[in-house]
Amino acid sequence: MARPLSPAPPFRPRLRVGFVLARRFTLSAFANFVDVLRLAADEGDRSRPIHCSWKVLSASMDPVRSSCGIAVGPDEPLGDPARFDYIVVIGGLIDEIARLDPDYTAFLRRAAEARIPLVGVCTGAFVLHRAGLMQGYRCCVSWFHHDDFLEQFDGLMPVSDRIFVVDRDRLTCSGGASSAHLAAFLVERHIGRAAAQKSLRIMIIAEDMAGDDPQPGLPLDLKTRDPLVRKALLHIQQNMDAPPNVAAVADRLGVSRRKLERHFHEALGLSPNAAFLRVRLAQVRLLLDRSDRSVTQIAAATGFCDASHLIRAFRQAEGMTPAAWRGRAARSGGAQLMPPSWP
Known part of the structure; x- marks a missing residue:
């Protein structure tokens, strides 16, 4: 059986x-x-x-x-x-x-x-x-x-x-x-x-991303532990399309303009205006590298008056136009994604 x-x-x-x-x-x-x-x-x-x-x-x-x-x-x-x-x-x-x-x-x-x-x-x-x-x-x-x-x-x-x-x-x-x-x-x-x-x-997510891929956030060269400076930079980041001026940011944070400027010089060696511009240009570079938006659209998204204003600021900072930057990235294969790294 x-x-x-x-x-x-x-x-x-x-x-x-x-x-x-x-x-x-x-x-x-x-x-x-x-x-x-x-x-x-x-x-x-x-x-x-x-x-x-x-x-x-x-x-x-x-x-x-x-x-x-x-x-x-x-x-x-x-x-x-x-x-x-x-x-x-x-x-x-x-x-x-x-x-x-x-x-x-x-x-x-x-x-x-x-x-x-x-x-x-x-x-x-x-x-x-x-x-x-x-x-x-x-x-x-x-x-x-x-x-x-x-x-x-x-x-x-x-x-x-x-x-x-x-x-x-x-x-x-x-x-x-x-x-x-x-x-x-x-x-x-x-x-x-x-x-x-x-x-x-x-899920219509085009590509998988590794942990080392960056968040679209504050530019890495503006790291500081000064809480007042970080809050000011974050405020600009959150209002990229219509960036407030230095006086408005100081008022928002409850400090005088002079105090805000002093903190920026001590923490970053920059004026608030120069730092705010670097935040916006970092976002411009990100959009040029990772999107197909036109320069006019990128200018609107990052608080520049128009494409001409953006091109002048970008050329002064990077030594080339946004179109040349994007062309160089395209010739080099664009931003490369790192494969996942296992612990």
């Missing part, structure tokens, strides 16, 4: 991800990350969790409201973090981070003790650091939140000139579209490059 066949072992996806959503989390960062997993998990876009699985975890099983007001319902209680390959924390509004339920902090610490890699997306890095889980690790944050991070946390210098950072079992990214690239990095690691590229193509 033949022995009865033993039941087949349960199928185990190659990539299992648990999500922790902070209060008022950023919906786009979560959606980009989870959609890469969804599209890599099955053939086409049938969305079956075959190669990947993902669950939204909760301490209370109550829906979590995002910063845009849309609520997401959880799938499972927190439970044992070891059932996942990664725990991904999706952050959001800065003011809500301190209000994270202590049960989540305890869960993240259990995951760290079990050596489950932790991922901080957007201000999820703030959540991990507040839980005491980022000491000794490099940490990526958005250039937009760089100063917020410095104001809230001591002893850790955030990286805000890359789209994501992989440091051993801590992975952090700047949020937005970069969360899709970090998710694709994990898909490539566990499932394969073809699956990662398929996800990005279906």
Whole structure:
């Protein structure tokens, strides 16, 4: 008599991800990350969790409201973090981070003790650091939140000139579209490059980006720890198409123009006007290298009166016209993307 066949072992996806959503989390960062997993998990876009699985975890099983007001319902209680390959924390509004339920902090610490890699997306890095889980690790944050991070946390210098950072079992990214690239990095690691590229193509993301690719933010040669100077530069960055003058920036920051000028000279050796122009020209170079916008369109996007004004300023700074800059980049093959580097 033949022995009865033993039941087949349960199928185990190659990539299992648990999500922790902070209060008022950023919906786009979560959606980009989870959609890469969804599209890599099955053939086409049938969305079956075959190669990947993902669950939204909760301490209370109550829906979590995002910063845009849309609520997401959880799938499972927190439970044992070891059932996942990664725990991904999706952050959001800065003011809500301190209000994270202590049960989540305890869960993240259990995951760290079990050596489950932790991922901080957007201000999820703030959540991990507040839980005491980022000491000794490099940490990526958005250039937009760089100063917020410095104001809230001591002893850790955030990286805000890359789209994501992989440091051993801590992975952090700047949020937005970069969360899709970090998710694709994990898909490539566990499932394969073809699956990662398929996800990005279906999402109409032209090319995969490595962690070393720069965030479109402040130019790297204007680094300073002076908080007043950084806030002024950030204000210009956020108002690129209609840049305020020095007096308006000083008024916005609650200081005199003379004090602002003194801080710029001490921190950068530049006047505020010269520094503001460098911020705008850095954005011009980025748009020339990475877009097909006309010079007129770029001038409008970076606060120049017209194309002629931009061409004069660009020639004075770079020794060539914007068209010549773009032609040189095209002849050299354009900006090269670095392949993913594994930890």
